[in-house]
Amino acid sequence: MLNYHSIGVAHGNPYVLPPDAFARQMNYLAAQHYTPLTLDAFVRVLAGQMPSPNKPVLLTFDDGYANNAETAMPILREHHFPATLFLSTGLVDLPGYLSWQQVRELAEANWDVMPHTVTHPHLPKLDQAHQRAEIMDARRKIEAVLGKPAPVFAYPYGEYNRTTLRILRKNGFRYAFSTDDGWATNRQNPYKLKRIVVRSEDSLETWARKLTDRDFAEGKEAWVPNLSFQMSAF
Template identity: 40%
Template sequence: MYHAVTEEPNAATRELSVSPGAFAEQMAVLEDLGLHPLTTAELAAHWRTDGARPLPPRPVLITFDDGYEGVHRHALPVLAAHAFPATLFVATGWLRGAHDSGGGPDTMLDWDQVRELAAGGVEIGGHSHTHPQLDQLDDDTLWAELIRCKETVAAELGTAPASFAYPYGYSSRRVRARVRAAGFRQALAVGNGLARRAQGPYALHRLTVRRTTTPEEFQRLVLGHRIARDFARDRALTRGYALIRRARQVRRKAIRTRV
C-alpha cells in the first residue's frame, strides 16, 4: 500500500510517502524476485471463481490510496517500464477538477491524469468522496460518501469502480455491508498482513510502505517474512484506535436514544 510518491512531501504526507527513486528500486525488487503484479479486481475474480481465472505465479498487489499527483508523475512511468498493473483508490472530492471539495493534504491528481493512469493499466477504485472515518458516520452520510464516489468515477471514466479501499483502513460490519450494497465487489483494509482468502472479499489486508522502508525491509515484506514483528507497533495502535472508535459509536447511539 502506497500513498504519495514525491521527492518533497509536506508534513501531512511525509511518513506515508516514498521517494521516486525508492519506488523505482522497489518495483525492480518485485521483478528480480519473480513476483507478478495484478489488479485488485483480478485477484477477487480468481477467488470468486474458485480458481477458474488463474492467478500468475507469486502474485502481488500494488495499490495507491488517496490520489496524489506523484502517482502519475513518478509511479506511472516506472509501472509502464515493468508492464506492471496496479490499483489506485481515489478520494473523489480530493482530486482537482469539477468535483473538487478541497481537503487534499498535498497536490492531488486531476481527472485527465486519472484517465491516463487507467489507460496505462491502473485499475481505478473508490476511496470515498471526502476521506472520512466511515465507521463514525451515520447511515445516510455513509451512503452518500460511497455513492457520490462511485458515481463520480463512473461519470469521469465511463466505468463504475469495482474495488474500494477504506479511508484510514477503518471499517465495521455495517460499513462493509454498505460498501457491498453500493456495488463495490471487493474492498481493502490495511491490517499490515498478507491478503488471505479467509479474510473475505471486503476486508483484504495490505502492507504499508513508508518513506523509512529500507530495501531489505521491502524485500521481507513482499516475501512475507517477519511481518508480525515489523508491524507490531502498528497493530497495537490499530487495536487501540478500534476500541476508541467503538466507544464513540456507543456514546453517539446513547445520545440519539435520549434525544
C-alpha cells in the same frame, strides 16, 4: 498486496515514499520475477476463477496524489506493471492531487480506478446516510468519468464499522481493502482484505522480507536483518 500513497519527498511522513526508493522496489519486483496483477486478475485469482501466476502482487495507491501520475506511472510503465488507484474524488483538481485528465491517463495506462470516498473522512464517525453518500457518490463519479464498473473499495485511514460493511454488501461491492498489515487471501472476510502498507522508513531489505514472510508482514515475528542481503543489485 502493497499499499502506497504519495511518491515524493517524505519530510518525515512515513506514507510518502521517495521516488528512488519506489524505483528500487519496482526493480526488485522485476528482477525477482513477481507478477503484478490488474484488479480484475486479482479478483479472479482470489475467487478461484483462474490459477495464480508466479509470485503475484497487487500494487495499490490510496487517495489520488498528482505524483502517482507524474512519478509512479512512468516507473511502472518501464516494467509494464499495472496498478490500482483508490481515489477520493473530492480531492481531484486540488493542489497536489490528480486532475481528472490525469485520472483518465492512469486508466489508459492500465491502472484500475476504484472509490476511496469523496472527502476521505473517518467513516465510523458518520451516520449511515453520510457514509453511504461518501461511498456511493465516489463510485458513481468514477464510473461516469471512466465508463467502467468500480465495485472494489478501500477504507480511508483503514477505518470502518458495521454500518460501512452493510452499505458495501447492500450496494454490490465485491471486495474492500483495509490497512491491516498482511497478505490478502481468500480466507479473509472479502470486506477486510489485508495489505502491506509501504512505509518510507523501511529499508529495501525489510520491505522485501514482508513480501516473502507472512508472519513478518503481519508483525507477528521480530526480525534481525540479514547482512548478506544484496541491496546494491537493485
